[in-house]
Amino acid sequence: MSDHTPSKDFWETHYAGMDASWAPNPNAALKRVVASETGMPGRALDLGCGHGADALWLAGQGWHVTAVDVSATAVARTTARAYEANLSGRVTAIVTDLGLETPKGTFDLVAASYFHTPLEIDRAAVLRRMADLVSPSGLLLIVDHASVAPWSWNQHGQVFPTPQQTLATLELDQSWTSVETAVSSRLAAGPDGETATVLENIIAVRRIT
Numbered sequence: 001m002s003d004h005t006p007s008k009d010f011w012e013t014h015y016a017g018m019d020a021s022w023a024p025n026p027n028a029a030l031k032r033v034v035a036s037e038t039g040m041p042g043r044a045l046d047l048g049c050g051h052g053a054d055a056l057w058l059a060g061q062g063w064h065v066t067a068v069d070v071s072a073t074a075v076a077r078t079t080a081r082a083y084e085a086n087l088s089g090r091v092t093a094i095v096t097d098l099g100l101e102t103p104k105g106t107f108d109l110v111a112a113s114y115f116h117t118p119l120e121i122d123r124a125a126v127l128r129r130m131a132d133l134v135s136p137s138g139l140l141l142i143v144d145h146a147s148v149a150p151w152s153w154n155q156h157g158q159v160f161p162t163p164q165q166t167l168a169t170l171e172l173d174q175s176w177t178s179v180e181t182a183v184s185s186r187l188a189a190g191p192d193g194e195t196a197t198v199l200e201n202i203i204a205v206r207r208i209t
Contacts, residue, residue, distance in 0.1 A: 007099055007117060011071040014153065015050070020077060022191045024050075026057035027113040029143045029184060029202045034058070034109065037139055037179055037204060042108030047130060048115045049093060052078030058111070059090035068096035068103055098126050106135040113143045116154070124169035131170060134207045139179070142166060146183050146199035151190040163201045172205060179204040 041062035046055040049067035055078055058065050069075050075093045082091035096103060099121045110130050117123070131140050144166060148154050161169075163181035181203055188198045 005097060007121065008070045008097060011069070012073060015071045015073040019191055022051065023081065024053050024189060026053045027143050028186050029200055030054055030111055030113055030141060031057065033141055033180065033204050038109060043105070044109040044111060045103060045107040045133060047098060047110065047112040049078045050074050052081045052093070054111060054113050055091050055093070056081055056085055056087060059087040063090065063109070065091050066103060067091060067093040068098065070095065070097045102129050103133065105133065107133050108135055108138045110134050110140045112141065114145065116145065128170055131172065136207055136209055138207050140205050142203040144201040146201045149188045149190060149196040149198050151194065160201065163203050166201060166203050167205070175207055175209045176205050177208050179206050
């Protein structure tokens, strides 16, 4: 993979410029859906791991997590936090440009919390490739912006797709069943401790065969 792509450069600048001590809580929808819709912990793929909050929460619940991000800084922070939490044996963090590469293996959970980018990328095609990695009875969970917090880089009046529109772009066949398509709200915390209510699209689908 090239050392410099627009996606890699953007996200590396983004994470390198953020305070390394900022570690947001794991996504609330992820916690709720995993608790209610998955059985025994298995193998999870965390797309765009950021500071590692989702990956570390999953690992703490017994999941073995492959955490990927295009930013080397994000991957290094996730790896360091896993070590500090004595979870290194359950978290493998890898620099991966999902626009160009597909992780190897199959997973009982593929989690995409805010897998987004301001750059030109066929996001739906990437998510369809990630869906191919879900094992039978496994879950694909997408948590997206439906609104943004004041500190978000994404403040340009973007119109976010509905959960149903995102689900349609996945082009899933009859081997999948929808678990949830909904919009929920949560209180989000920013890098300086500020808070704001944000809306999230939640799309959860299960491979049944």
